[in-house]
Amino acid sequence: MSIAYFALAFALMLAMMLVGLPIAVSMALVGIVGGIAAYGTPFMDSIAPVVWGVQNENLLTSVPLFVLLGELLLRSGIADRMYVALSAWLGRLPGGLLHTNIGSCALFAATSGSSVATAATIGTVALPSLRARGYPMRASLGTLAAGGTLGILIPPSVNMIVYGSLTNNSIGKLFIAGIVPGLLLTGCFMLYIALSNLMSGHAIREPVVPMAERLRSLRFLVAPLVVFGIVMGSLYFGIATATESAALGVIAALFFVWQAGKLTWEVMRTCFISTARVSGMILLIISAAFILNLTISLTGVADAMTKWVTTLGLSGTTMILALIVFYLILGMFMDVLSMQVATIPITYPIVTALGIDPIWYGIFIVLMCELGLITPPVGMNLFVVHGIRPDKGGIGDAIWGALPYAVIMILFTLLLMAVPQLATWLPAHM
Numbered sequence: 001m002s003i004a005y006f007a008l009a010f011a012l013m014l015a016m017m018l019v020g021l022p023i024a025v026s027m028a029l030v031g032i033v034g035g036i037a038a039y040g041t042p043f044m045d046s047i048a049p050v051v052w053g054v055q056n057e058n059l060l061t062s063v064p065l066f067v068l069l070g071e072l073l074l075r076s077g078i079a080d081r082m083y084v085a086l087s088a089w090l091g092r093l094p095g096g097l098l099h100t101n102i103g104s105c106a107l108f109a110a111t112s113g114s115s116v117a118t119a120a121t122i123g124t125v126a127l128p129s130l131r132a133r134g135y136p137m138r139a140s141l142g143t144l145a146a147g148g149t150l151g152i153l154i155p156p157s158v159n160m161i162v163y164g165s166l167t168n169n170s171i172g173k174l175f176i177a178g179i180v181p182g183l184l185l186t187g188c189f190m191l192y193i194a195l196s197n198l199m200s201g202h203a204i205r206e207p208v209v210p211m212a213e214r215l216r217s218l219r220f221l222v223a224p225l226v227v228f229g230i231v232m233g234s235l236y237f238g239i240a241t242a243t244e245s246a247a248l249g250v251i252a253a254l255f256f257v258w259q260a261g262k263l264t265w266e267v268m269r270t271c272f273i274s275t276a277r278v279s280g281m282i283l284l285i286i287s288a289a290f291i292l293n294l295t296i297s298l299t300g301v302a303d304a305m306t307k308w309v310t311t312l313g314l315s316g317t318t319m320i321l322a323l324i325v326f327y328l329i330l331g332m333f334m335d336v337l338s339m340q341v342a343t344i345p346i347t348y349p350i351v352t353a354l355g356i357d358p359i360w361y362g363i364f365i366v367l368m369c370e371l372g373l374i375t376p377p378v379g380m381n382l383f384v385v386h387g388i389r390p391d392k393g394g395i396g397d398a399i400w401g402a403l404p405y406a407v408i409m410i411l412f413t414l415l416l417m418a419v420p421q422l423a424t425w426l427p428a429h430m
Contacts, residue, residue, distance in 0.1 A: 009033075009034055010342070012030065013030045013342065014333075014334070016030075017338055018334075023288070023335075023337065023338050023341070024285045024287070024288040026288075027285070027289055027292045027341060027342065028291050028292070030295075031288070031292035031294065031295045032044070034299065035295040035298065038295070038298065046298075047291055047294070050290050050294050051287050053290075054283075054287045055283070057165065059164070059171060059241075060161070060286065061246075062242045062246040063161055063282055064275055064279035065243065065250055066113045067113070067114070067275045067278050067279050067282075068250055068271060068272075069112075069227070069231075069249045070111060070114055070117055072253040072254060072271055073108075073111050073112070073253050073256070073257075075271055076223075076253075076256055076262045077260055077262065078111075078220075078223050078224060078256070078260075079108055079121045079122060080125050081220035082104055082107060082220055082221060082224060083122065083125045083126060084217060084220060085219075085220040086100045086103045086107070086221075088213060090103050091206025091207075091209065092208060094197040095190075095193035095194055095196075095203065096135070097126065097129065097133065097206060098204070099190050100126070101122060101126055101140070102147045102150075102186060102189045102193070103190070104122045104125075104126070104147070105148055105151070106154060106182070106183075106186040107221070107224050108122055108151070108224065109152075109153070109154040109182070110154050110227075111156075111224050111227050111228060111249075113152070113155075113156045113157050114152070114158060115149050115373055116148070116151075116373075116380055116381065116384055119144055119145060119148025119149075119381045119384045120385075123148075124388055126140070126144060127140065127144070127385075127388060131390050131391065135204065137391065138397040138398075138400055139401055140401070141385045141398040142400070142403070142404070142405060143189070143405075144385045145382055145384070145385045145402040145405075146189060146374055146406075148373070148381045149370035149371075149374060149405075150186060150370075152336070153178050153181060153182040153185065153366050153367065155174075155178045155179060156231055156245075157174075158282065159337070159366055160174040160178065160366060161242070162282070162286060162341065163344060163365055164362070166286075166341065166345065167358060167362070169358050169359060169362060171242035172241070172245075172430065175235055175242070176426050176430055177359050177360070177426060178366065179426060180422050180423065180426055181422055185408075188408050189408065192404060223253075227253055230249055230252050231245045231249040235430075285337055285341055288341070289341035289345070292341075293345045296345055303349070305350060306349045306350050309354075310350075310353055310354070314354070315354070316351070316354040316356045319350065319351060320351070320417055323347060324410065324413060327343075327371065327372065328371060328375065330343070331369070331371055331373075331375050331378075332376065333377070333378055334378065336380070339368070339369055340365065348361070357420065357424055360416075360424050363416065364413065367409060367412070370409060371409050374402040374406050379399075379402070381402070382399055
């Protein structure tokens, strides 16, 4: 199969996704048709072992475990109490509760692993309070949509697990690599809020909370910090694998759910059903991606494209800059998981051939996916925060409110290119 035929197949696959065909069906269909066109019906015999191998991969057991972890902490009411605690500490900064939005999203992201869940959970807690206190709706929605994107950068992250499974890289190293960039991007968001408020001439600040009350509120932050410490600590020190650390996190989460008095059959049933739905969708897409990968590897398309790109004489920096533009455009029309599974099998061999660190590239991919979450017309976080706003206004507020944060993400990606050690130093010392 030539590169031209593959480009046509890739375009058809994107077209099927855009018209509403399920992601897994689109990818599997292209993979199967392409394989049969190249090798005939005997190609079908090679699909079953691939799907069987994917579903029996121990690493992917961590996907439902991390999804369940987020569900348990969501249903235990941790987000409400966490928002109250952070508002007591961050409310006096220029921008007031807008800082609390970012801080709560970052902390909840450290237990959730999902950007959509982070934006929806914190948004549901924060928006009524923001509206009651007179915060501009555009700024409020923008901070929640942008803060929600931290859910796939700050570990644990389901999207990092997908990247690791598709490229055969260490999930533990990817998780550790996301810590510093995640914290720095959180700081960049908060710095922008403070500066924009100070420059406006009427910075919003919350009333001073007595120190005794602020200290008492710290107990509400114990649960997410303990769960994060158990998951990431066991990974960093080599005590557990990604799957084992997810199981430890679930056990800790069950304790906090019990402590909150929410360990009931109804809550557990809701958590299990939601986990099964999300995990089933993710694992089905991964299986379809591996079928497509099989066709790509057997037909030699990835090798051909890698050789073609290397003959152009492009440097790694030039290639990454081109990919920023590529993913920026792609993110306007595709959801995050589609972007990952459709493009990583092609771009990964090319960038590694150009000498780019695979762990660093994983963080880059996650950043590009974050960008796609807040770029219209298919920015998922924009629709999420718009759907839960209490005044039922137009989606334009969410789009314009998130725009400055999209620019910050692009600038932060350039910083990561200039200083790659921000993502590679910590995992190198595991």
